[in-house]
Amino acid sequence: MASKFLLFTMGALPLAQLQRQQFSQNNEMAEEGNTERQAICILNSENGQTGKGIVHFIQSSLVARTQIQGQFSGLNPNQRHGFHIHQYGNLSQGCVTAGPHYNPLNQVHGGPDSAIRHVGDLGNVQADESGNAKVDFIDHQVTLYGPHSVVGRACVLHRDTDDLGTSDNEESKKTGNAGPRIACGIIGLSKE
C-alpha cells in the first residue's frame, strides 16, 4: 500500500520536478548564508620581488563579518606595505592584470576603518625587522557571499605604504600611493 501511495504522489509531482525543487532549496539555503564559508589567497612574488604570503578569509554566515588572517614574508623590514583586494582574479600578465581595487559601490579609496572606501581597501601590513608580517582582523565590507563576493578576485601586496586616501593628491583617492605590486594571488574557496 505504501509503495502504491508513493507511486501515486510521484505521478502527481514528477521526480524530475521534485529533484529540481530540492536543488533550488539547497541553493537558496547556501545563498541565505546558513553555512560557513572560507577562502584562501596564496600570494606569489612578482618577478624580481621577494614578498609573498598566505591569507585566509573566514565568514560564519552571510550576515557575519569576515575574519582575515594573513602571514607574509620577504617584505622590506620595518615597513608598512599596502594590501588590497583587486577587481580581477586574472594574473596572466602578473599582478598588473588584477585591475584596480575592488570597488563595486563606486567609492573613493580609503582605509579599512574608513566610512567611505573601496570594498578592497584592507590598509597595510606591518613588517617586522625580519621582513615578516602577520594580520588578523575583522573587516566590515569584505564578503564571501552574494553579488559582491570577493571569491575569484585577487589579493595584492604593494611595495609602498598605503596612505589610506589621506594625502592631498589625486592618486591618494585611487590607490593610496601604494606603488608597484610585489605579490598577488587569486582568492579561492577553501575548507580550512
Ligand SMILES: [Cu+2]
Ligand atoms: Cu592594491
Ligand SMILES: [Zn+2]
Ligand atoms: Zn582602494
